[in-house]
Amino acid sequence: MPGPTIYDVAAAAGVATSTVSRAFSNPTRVNATTRERVLAVATELGYRPNPHARALLSGRNHTIAMVVSDITNPHYFELIRGAEMRARASEYTLVLVNAEESPRVEYEQIQRLASSVDGFVLAASRLPDENLRQIAVQRPVVLMSRELAGLSSVVLDHVQGCRQVVEHLASLGHQDVVYLAGPRNSWMAATRWSALRSAAEALGIRATRIGPFTPRVSQGGAAADGALHAGATAIVAHNDLLAIGVLRRLAQRAVRVPDDVSVVGFDNIFAADLCTPTLTTLGGAHADLGRSAVEILLEAVAPVRTKESAPQVVLPTELVLRGSTGPAARPAV
Amino acid sequence: MPGPTIYDVAAAAGVATSTVSRAFSNPTRVNATTRERVLAVATELGYRPNPHARALLSGRNHTIAMVVSDITNPHYFELIRGAEMRARASEYTLVLVNAEESPRVEYEQIQRLASSVDGFVLAASRLPDENLRQIAVQRPVVLMSRELAGLSSVVLDHVQGCRQVVEHLASLGHQDVVYLAGPRNSWMAATRWSALRSAAEALGIRATRIGPFTPRVSQGGAAADGALHAGATAIVAHNDLLAIGVLRRLAQRAVRVPDDVSVVGFDNIFAADLCTPTLTTLGGAHADLGRSAVEILLEAVAPVRTKESAPQVVLPTELVLRGSTGPAARPAV
DNA sequence: AACTCGACGGCAAGGGGTTGCCAACCTGTT
DNA sequence: AACAGGTTGGCAACCCCTTGCCGTCGAGTT
Incomplete structure (x- = not known):
């Protein structure tokens, strides 16, 4: 059940554990042929790095949380879907949290997860500004359908x-x-x-x-x-x-x-x-909204380029005309 | 940023780290008054146990994954909602995964998460039986809207x-x-x-x-x-x-x-x-279906009583009559 | 041939908790 | 007063992986 560890791989390949570790996480630091051999042994043994051990040291674990003010609202489905897809594309895991329209629940959940996720997407957060700012100090945060000076956000125009x-x-x-x-x-x-x-x-x-x-x-x-x-x-x-x-x-x-x-x-x-x-x-x-939020969050979590200030993205809306609107009734005088 | 650790608390309270640890995870093992003091110091310092460190040893981390064959389908919302609520009630985190109707994606995602979650709820899985059985060996699994001999499941009748x-x-x-x-x-x-x-x-x-x-x-x-x-x-x-x-x-x-x-x-x-x-x-x-699935999974993940065999729950359906059904047309002869 | 330097691998120290084992202590017993 | 037995707290190993630092070795230089 507890799969093979880095030690097993090291022993089987006749190298030190550090070499195995580097073969995975720092390829330039190890000779190509050695690396090849290590990887071969690893796959043969069915080795999979233990994410907890990895997270323990780095503090990051390729997981982000999306907190939704009310998961019952079908509007969020698209947002969630977009976010999920974008996260997966970068091999990030998305944790979904429902705040049940309650600021208290929302806050508690965020605090509970704060140390186990790399960042938060807060969709239509019901929390007061101070709380959001405080959370943003602990972890990267991207707001969705909400704006707040100093924090990243994604909203429709x-x-x-x-x-x-x-x-x-x-x-x-x-x-x-x-x-x-x-x-x-x-x-x-x-x-x-x-x-x-x-x-x-x-x-x-x-x-x-x-x-x-x-x-x-x-x-x-x-x-x-x-x-x-x-x-x-x-x-x-x-x-x-x-x-x-x-x-x-x-x-x-x-x-x-x-x-x-x-x-x-x-x-x-x-x-x-x-x-x-x-x-x-x-x-x-809306799917773009979700995608975009995760994209910004990932940039904050694992910066690719130089760190920029918090982007505030505004996406265009579209008015969809259907049957429920028509000429005004002549006023009954 | 890296909050206070168990060491800080131990030092501040004048006890050993093991005592602090036990004060949290094994209350009977430590004197009530000592425990009180430790907890007081802990809250004062704003100590929060590091979930990764905890998971490293125990292998469990209070997280379960729900894999959905197609997140676009509104049908799943209710299931997800029920599952999310039940998980939260037990302070478990729910990870949501979309399989995009693709067995390959589904399998990959499951394998990716296998070592970082305590168990899986697989909703309308598209995987072949062998795969499901194999996954069930790695982690507890509850099937939803699918039955398979030997595995737990929750379905409508x-x-x-x-x-x-x-x-x-x-x-x-x-x-x-x-x-x-x-x-x-x-x-x-x-x-x-x-x-x-x-x-x-x-x-x-x-x-x-x-x-x-x-x-x-x-x-x-x-x-x-x-x-x-x-x-x-x-x-x-x-x-x-x-x-x-x-x-x-x-x-x-x-x-x-x-x-x-x-x-x-x-x-x-x-x-x-x-x-x-x-x-x-x-x-x-449907919300009950989600709730029930998580409940069974939690029982498998953290057994409260003696371990039972895999339950296969069948919940009743209800036929909702609306406008789209009516008397058969007289056949046009 | 002596020397420099870069590439590569290994050692060992964490990272934050958990837990088996032992020691100290306290209580009650005979 | 000596002793048995139960509580409680501490020590230290361990979970698995990462990484700073050092040693070795071979290639290239003069």
Whole structure:
């Protein structure tokens, strides 16, 4: 069970353990023919270096953790997938952690893993800035869907994206938009709202915010009712799940979409194309987001070139027009 | 950066390192008051045991890997979620690995991780039996959605479930069912087909199989065309993704569902309730499946009671009736 | 032929905990 | 008062690999 060690290989090859070690980790330091022989013996014995022993000394172990604020949200699947693929491409192992929308759980998990992983990708972290900074001191960190001065991050361009959303709605004649806010400690929620508001202001249309709502389908009922009460002709939901919940509730209340009300979501999850009506939403290359985050993290973990300052990457969004948005209803005077 | 070690704590508390070690890992072996003091000093110094050092000796490191045949499939999200939660409850770390539907990738990844994790949950593994057995020799393994004599496993009861499906279709008057098969090396695909066939036989209705198809929405087109060509009035797709693809194609070809053709999927993914028509599907408590798998694995990794033989758990399915199934069309004579 | 220098291999000291074994001590017994 | 037996703490080896340092040896120089 405990496979052959470096000693077994050394004995079998008639060299010292250090030579075996170097044959693997520092090829230039050992004669080519010796190396060849060692490697041959090693494969013959089925030797595999023990990662723990290696990690003990180096402190690094080719493992990174991705912490996700809520693994239930299908939006993250793409991010996770992109991250996983990128990590694997560099032979890094990805540990997946669910924070259950709880800052406390998130923090505890991070601390628990801090000494066993090389770095963190924090997706939509709900932690306060100080905590993030403190964690970044312990280990390299890349934020995802969140920005913080001094830390690396990868986000979609929501300023641009929200403007597209508002312009789209404005061009359909909407004068009144209501934003269904996401969780209180979500950076993304705050960013979307401020971007929406300034875009609305620039275009001279009214924007109001209600919420916060937990971004689940189940919360769509309350959100929809609130939005109707606010009297807007266009609803922009914090994300697609909430938007889908809104669509359901509206159907229940016999409010026609998009005839009476238009609905827009964020994330462009798989289901957005399946619901009825199909959902107009602000998407982006989410797998790229995941890939990019891991790439930056790996650069911080195992620098290839000179160390740069923390990059803050902004990727473009794309507004996906579907069935849930249409011309504004003529106001019932 | 390299936090305080057991030596620092020992020095500060005025005891030997072994005492500190035991204070943490073997509380009965050290005097209660001494222990208290050691722990107090440890927390004061912010000591955290180094997991690598610990793993070096014990070979175990409170980490398990979950290998998923295709992380893109939303079906796995629930499984992953259940597994992640259960692992966390026992303070185990879950490593997520995507096999990209490739046995080779799957095998390589497993081998790469074999020495750094305590055990494996293999979800819908595409590996041949011999490989699985061989891996099980190296590390504890729990199969998910797959059974193999001698190995632990957790599956949904597809014999029962498929009978429900067939009975449902039979009771709607269908005489002719076509099964759109999943990947060739998928145990689940084989199991579903054989369960469907014997259920059909028992009820005296005809069942044919076409495929295999990669279970993606994009493959639904070809699958649907094949099914129509086969002339069945009811289509049972290998999973919901394929079923949704089928629904799309049918809509495109103006085949009415369920008036002309009924469609059934498997897995009850989130989107099954959103597509048009909504999808009848065979589901089950998938999070429980994940939870259960991890539970069994943990028992094998760190036995609490006497070691038992490999349990093979079968959880019940539930047939979720929605809009995509209805009475059989009167045959056009 | 004496000398320099680079290449290569080996020795041994960690890295941070764990654990078998022994010694010291304390308690209670006869 | 001597002794048996149980507790508790310390010593040191060990887990497996990495790496600084040194010694050796052979090739190249003059």
